[in-house]
Amino acid sequence: MEIEISDAEFNLFQRLIYDASGIFLTPVKKELLKSRLIKRVREHSLHSFKEYYHYVTERDPSGEELISVLDCISTNLTEFFREIAHFEFLSDHLIPSLIESKKKKHDKKIRVWSAGCSTGEEPFTLAMVLSESIPSLFDWDVKILATDISTRVLRKSMLGIYPKERLKGIPPHLLNTYFERENSSSKENYQVKQILRNMISFRRLNLMDDIFPFKGKFDFVFCRNVMIYFDKKTQGELVSKYYNHLAPQGYLFIGHSESLAGTDNKFKYVQPTIYQK
Numbered sequence: 001m002e003i004e005i006s007d008a009e010f011n012l013f014q015r016l017i018y019d020a021s022g023i024f025l026t027p028v029k030k031e032l033l034k035s036r037l038i039k040r041v042r043e044h045s046l047h048s049f050k051e052y053y054h055y056v057t058e059r060d061p062s063g064e065e066l067i068s069v070l071d072c073i074s075t076n077l078t079e080f081f082r083e084i085a086h087f088e089f090l091s092d093h094l095i096p097s098l099i100e101s102k103k104k105k106h107d108k109k110i111r112v113w114s115a116g117c118s119t120g121e122e123p124f125t126l127a128m129v130l131s132e133s134i135p136s137l138f139d140w141d142v143k144i145l146a147t148d149i150s151t152r153v154l155r156k157s158m159l160g161i162y163p164k165e166r167l168k169g170i171p172p173h174l175l176n177t178y179f180e181r182e183n184s185s186s187k188e189n190y191q192v193k194q195i196l197r198n199m200i201s202f203r204r205l206n207l208m209d210d211i212f213p214f215k216g217k218f219d220f221v222f223c224r225n226v227m228i229y230f231d232k233k234t235q236g237e238l239v240s241k242y243y244n245h246l247a248p249q250g251y252l253f254i255g256h257s258e259s260l261a262g263t264d265n266k267f268k269y270v271q272p273t274i275y276q277k
């Protein structure tokens with residue numbers, strides 16, 4: 001029997017998802033929500049979305065099922081070298097000036113955060129750009145933290161295996177240097193080499209958490225195409241948390257269809273989608 005979702009059931013999930021992730025699903029997303037969650041309803045042999053809602057909120061104290069809900073509804077679209085201007089800004093301006101100022105302070109640490117990293121294309125692009133732009137890379141202690149709310153995308157990121165057609169944006173010389181053919185499947189897949197994977201720690205982190213568990217500060221944060229799913233209030237709160245977790249003069253990069261306009265923030269505007277503490 002076909003299971004439908006009523007407006008009241010949609011409202012329950014809309015609230016649950018908003019409270020848990022900051023993602024606000026407008027009513028036009030009702031059918032999308034239904035198509036994404038119906039598998040979970042059936043998997044638990046339930047008969048309605050209302051029963052599934054009670055299962056998630058009352059019968060699963062581990063919170064695992066809520067993570068599955070968020071996995072199903074999050075949009076994970078991404079690609080290597082997405083919004084190339086950001087990576088040009090890094091290699092032409094940010095990294096050279098960061099290296100100069102760190103050298104003066106005898107500080108060898110470079111810390112970067114890819115917040116909402118999806119399947120890993122963004123942090124791996126950052127790792128390639130940092131590796132190519134930092135002279136004497138091995139003299140430096142470079143670490144990229146890559147976080148996402150979805151355990152499904154994090155599992156993919158950690159493997160770092162991509163079909164050939166996903167690698168289109170990568171310049172050929174970087175593809176040769178940092179990827180190798182992966183032979184465990186008949187498909188033409190490539191895996192990111194260990195040297196790049198070693199630079200990145202993948203972790204599950206919900207950007208809605210009140211406190212982020214970081215001791216040190218980041219030199220720059222990429223949070224691109226994530227805040228677009230949040231309302232202005234949530235965006236403003238998140239942007240001030242980024243401000244607090246950045247080193248002085250640290251940078252925040254956001255997606256090209258996003259803006260900090262309308263949020264109460266202390267960042268200095270550098271150029272569209274790039275802000276500095």
Ligand SMILES: C[S@@+](CC[C@H](N)C(=O)[O-])C[C@H]1O[C@@H](n2cnc3c(N)ncnc32)[C@H](O)[C@@H]1O
Nearest residue numbers: 021074077078116118148149150206207224225
């Ligand atoms: C469209 S992808 C963006 C990927 C990459 N930053 C880029 O620009 O290509 C958005 C990602 O944000 C994640 N996300 C959404 N809400 C989140 C939250 N509350 N905490 C952490 N990650 C979240 C999603 O799971 C998804 O992987």
